[in-house]
Amino acid sequence: QVQLVQSGAEVKNPGASVRVSCKASGYILTSYTAHWVRQAPGQSLEWIGWINTNNGNTKYSQKFQDRVTITRDASARTAFMELSSLRSEDTAVYYCANLFYDVLTGYQFFDNWGQGALVTVSS
Amino acid sequence: DIQMTQSPSSLSASVGDRVTITCRTTQYINDYLNWYQQKPGTAPKLLIYGASSLQNGVPPRFSGGGSGTDFTLTISSLQPEDFAIYYCQQSYNTPVTFGPGTRLDIK
Numbered sequence: 427q428v429q430l431v432q433s434g435a436e437v438k439n440p441g442a443s444v445r446v447s448c449k450a451s452g453y454i455l456t457s458y459t460a461h462w463v464r465q466a467p468g469q470s471l472e473w474i475g476w477i478n479t480n481n482g483n484t485k486y487s488q489k490f491q492d493r494v495t496i497t498r499d500a501s502a503r504t505a506f507m508e509l510s511s512l513r514s515e516d517t518a519v520y521y522c523a524n525l526f527y528d529v530l531t532g533y534q535f536f537d538n539w540g541q542g543a544l545v546t547v548s549s
Numbered sequence: 550d551i552q553m554t555q556s557p558s559s560l561s562a563s564v565g566d567r568v569t570i571t572c573r574t575t576q577y578i579n580d581y582l583n584w585y586q587q588k589p590g591t592a593p594k595l596l597i598y599g600a601s602s603l604q605n606g607v608p609p610r611f612s613g614g615g616s617g618t619d620f621t622l623t624i625s626s627l628q629p630e631d632f633a634i635y636y637c638q639q640s641y642n643t644p645v646t647f648g649p650g651t652r653l654d655i656k
Contacts, residue, residue: 470649471638472647473644485643535595535640
């Protein structure tokens with residue numbers, strides 16, 4: 427079973443950047459996509475983007491395209507999400523998650539999640 | 550982006566009750582619909598994928614149905630541990646999107 431362990435809570439000033447890490451352990455394929463999803467207090471879930479941990483390819487939500495960078499250290503099985511130009515609306519729990527893809531059916535779903543990292547943006 | 554709605558937004562029920570939550574999408578998504586359960590302070594947990602397939606380890610009192618734009622999640626006999634928030638999510642295209650959630654409380 428794959429486990430995803432994220433870095434801890436962060437408090438940032440408006441305009442700053444934050445970097446959250448996500449380390450995978452346990453059985454893992456050589457190539458998988460690490461996704462980032464956030465959840466503002468009392469709100470639903472919002473997809474930010476993903477990275478292919480094998481080749482480093484990324485895809486971002488248009489909403490975050492200009493402010494987010496997702497990277498990985500393949501040897502350390504760790505993915506990173508950096509969000510810049512933070513504003514109060516970015517206060518949220520940021521999750522990493524693995525997307526399982528069933529090649530036979532085409533079904534895709536998030537079957538493993540990190541514990542979440544609370545990012546608070548406040549002056 | 551595909552928008553999603555859920556109804557009801559909140560629901561009060563008793564242990565042993567049968568409850569159904571509905572999820573609708575603004576576009577056809579075939580059966581690329583997943584359901585998650587989230588309890589306070591924890592990450593979402595996958596219950597159902599492909600609209601009706603039960604994830605390993607999930608009790609069979611949970612079931613999903615639907616196709617196209619209308620989907621349901623049914624809990625046949627509520628247990629105390631089922632009181633949580635439930636989200637639907639489409640994986641038909643990018644960006645993946647989630648419903649607003651249905652809060653299930655104890656009556």
